[in-house]
Amino acid sequence: MLQAPALSELFAILRQERDLSIICYTGFTLAQLEAKNDPEIAVMLSYIDVLIDGLYIEAQNDNRGWRGSTNQVVHFLSSRHLEGAPLFTERKRDIEVYLRNDNALMVGVPTWEFSNQFPDIIRSLGKVGDGVG
16 A cells, blocks of 8 residues: 555556456555545555455454454455455355475465464375375
């Protein structure tokens, strides 16, 4: 949000080139952003489909939805994702991990435990591939 002009430019290009959906996380609340009365922030917000606002608080992470913690608010700034609203607040988080050669690609929103478990999981997969596990 502190780089609103550059983000607006990027968002405009994304929409022109591919009409991509834009979901944005910010530690600011929507009310704080609007209170700034900054036209550059207003332009940037006009490109965002879903804004997830508020500081992440680890103690309030309930492993649900695409928001990080229960204090965060999901704002649908366009109608593009209204039908999928439960994905953002209610659905249990899940991920897919793709392994290729010596790379791993994670898609999705992991549970809070996952970051601690991931290195062990990858190590165990390496052992299986080596005939050790």
